[in-house]
Amino acid sequence: MYDAIVVGARCAGAPTALLLARAGYRVLLLDKAAYGSDTLSTHLVHQPGVAALARWGLLERVRASGCPPIERAVYEVADIHIEGCARGVEGQRAGFAPRRHVLDALLVDAATSAGAEYRDHCRVTGLLRDDGGRVVGVEGSHGGRAFTERAHLVIGADGMRSTVARLAAAPYTARDPRLxxxxxxxxxxxxxxxxxxxxxxxxxxxxxxxxxxxxxxxxxxxxxxxxxxxxxxxxxxxxxxxxxxxxxxxxxxxxxxxxxxxxGDQENFFRQPTGPGWVLVGDAAHHKDSITARGISDAFQQVEALVEAVTGTLGGDPALLDAALARFAEDARARLVPGYEATLGAARLDPHEQRLSLLRAVQSDPELTAIYLDMVAGIASASALYTPRLLALL
Ligand SMILES: Cc1cc2nc3c(=O)[nH]c(=O)nc-3n(C[C@H](O)[C@H](O)[C@H](O)COP(=O)(O)OP(=O)(O)OC[C@H]3O[C@@H](n4cnc5c(N)ncnc54)[C@H](O)[C@@H]3O)c2cc1C
Known part of the structure; x- marks a missing residue:
């Protein structure tokens, strides 16, 4: 019996296993893909994601992989040229873009070093339920052999086409067209x-x-x-x-x-991310167009919030666990909605005049440029830009 089974071992699943194992839980981390394999994704990690890697003690490993810090950003649209550095978060002013076969392997290594048990080439095909319908484990195949494993919590970190979401019949709570x-x-x-x-x-x-x-x-x-x-x-x-x-x-x-x-298949949605004995994180719970490059950083933030929410409840009264999961789900959604809307705006590929006049003011001012680059990184919200300085320039 595990405390948690995590299905999917990339940027949502591997850090979930890492943080749960560090919290002292018995964790099984499964992925149908091979350890160290690549995946279809570009891989800019904005400063909030970099700050998470630093908190987990993994940023030096990213640097040691030869991945360069990205300190300067340039943005051009119409007659506008914005260039500068973000203010950053928790002292992290640079982004990093480690190849996914580097980042995902490094996260799995950290999870196993913390004590999580890891199986690759391991495909989950079913959820085990108790008589009350509560999810109590998974079944699937590992290297061609059928297996079942039980846990207090099954975590679907298995991406946009999540098997766990399908098996749990997690409904969409918001869905927008591909852009x-x-x-x-x-x-x-x-x-x-x-x-x-x-x-x-x-x-x-x-x-x-x-x-x-x-x-x-x-x-x-x-x-x-x-x-x-x-x-x-x-x-x-x-x-x-x-x-x-x-x-x-x-x-x-x-x-x-x-x-x-x-x-060509980048969906835009939120799913209901939890039910009795199960929860979704990363792209499984919420997916958006990659144009704003937020998926990895958002996954890291969700993971930390999930682990904080369930710590102390795993293995105890299931009702307390479910209540903690429901609170996590509500907070995660509130946190993700502004970035989702900003992403849909960018993905329409239709820069409108109101935004351009704002950017013309921003480009002439280093302080506003830094705030704007914080917005691009998902650190600041659009309202942060509306300083007296900007209003004077408009
Ligand atoms: C073209 C493109 C560009 C992108 N660029 C960026 C970017 O620059 N920056 C950024 O932050 N984000 C980017 N993203 C988004 C980012 O890739 C995702 O948000 C991120 O990969 C989500 O991680 P995840 O762990 O939730 O899911 P995934 O990375 O999809 O991992 C899910 C894992 O689950 C496993 N799995 C699935 N089903 C099963 C099963 N039944 N049994 C066992 N294992 C299973 C899969 O093998 C996979 O390894 C991009 C995405 C795309 C498509």
Whole structure:
């Protein structure tokens, strides 16, 4: 009997197992994927996520992987050029973009070092329930052999297409249409800051990562997905040329180090994240377009809140556990809604004049620029920008 079984061992599941194991709980961490495998995701971790890694004692391991700190950001849209550094949070002014096969493996290593039991190639296919319908464990296959395991709590950290959510019949509590599709690859010998370029119908970004490589991403409206995918490489290069012409010139003569990765299925939703004996974290609970690069940092914050909520209740009165989970769910939603709305706004790829006039004022002022870059990182809300300084400039 485990205190918790965590299904999914990436940026939501592995730190959940880590923090529960550090709290003294007996934890089983399962993933159908192989240890150290990559996944379809770019991987900018904004400063709130970096601060979580630092709190967990893992930031030095990210640095030691050769992943560079990203201290400067550039944002261009229309005639606007914003450049500077965020103010940051908990002393973390830099973002980092560790490759997912680096970050996810590092998180699993930390979880196992803390005492969590980990099985890869282990697919969960069913939930065990007691006579009252309470979830009390999982079943599935591990290396081709069927298994069952029991726990006080089953945690679905198994991504946007969560099996745990489907098996628990977790309903959507909000759902919006898909807005973009994204293509990305890695380039050698193209030094870059975090650079964001926007125009109507286009969004391009550069992100420095491991192995001295630069990730270059291009976003398109979802309505163009069928057309873009027929010749994705051409569409990717054309989107860079149209949205970030100077970057396009910098790429001339450089080579992508990998094939082009693409994703047209980025859903926007909240699910009801908990019920008797089960809870969802990370993308399983809430998914949004990746354009604002918030998924990893949001997962880290949810994980910490979940572990704090259940600590002291696991293995005790199930009613107390369920009440703690319900409080966690309510708080998590309240915390995530503003970032969700900001993400939907960005993912419409339609910069409107009101925002542009605001940004024209911001670009002329270093302090407002720092606040704006805090907003991009998910540290400050839009209201933080409305200082007397901004109002004087508008
Ligand atoms: C194109 C793209 C770009 C992105 N860019 C960024 C970015 O720059 N920054 C950022 O913060 N976020 C980004 N995101 C979002 C980010 O990838 C996710 O928010 C993050 O991966 C969520 O982590 P997770 O652990 O919840 O889920 P996942 O990373 O999806 O992990 C779920 C795990 O569960 C396992 N699993 C699933 N089903 C089962 C099962 N039945 N049994 C056992 N295991 C199972 C899977 O194998 C997987 O390893 C991007 C996403 C996409 C698609």
């Amino acid at each position: 973009t599709c994204a293509y990305y690859t890695y380039w050698q010998d193209v030094p870059a800051d975090l650079e964001l370029y926007e125009r109507p119908g286009g969004w391009v970004a550069t992100v420095p990562t491991n192995d001295a490589a630069t990730l270059v991403l291009a976003y398109f409206p979802q309505a163009r997905f069928a057309e873009v995918r027929t010749d994705a490489h051409r569409a990717y290069m054309e989107q860079i040329r149209a949205t970030a012409p100077a970057l396009h010139d910098r790429l001339a003569g450089a080579k992508p180090t990998e094939r082009l990765h693409g994703c």
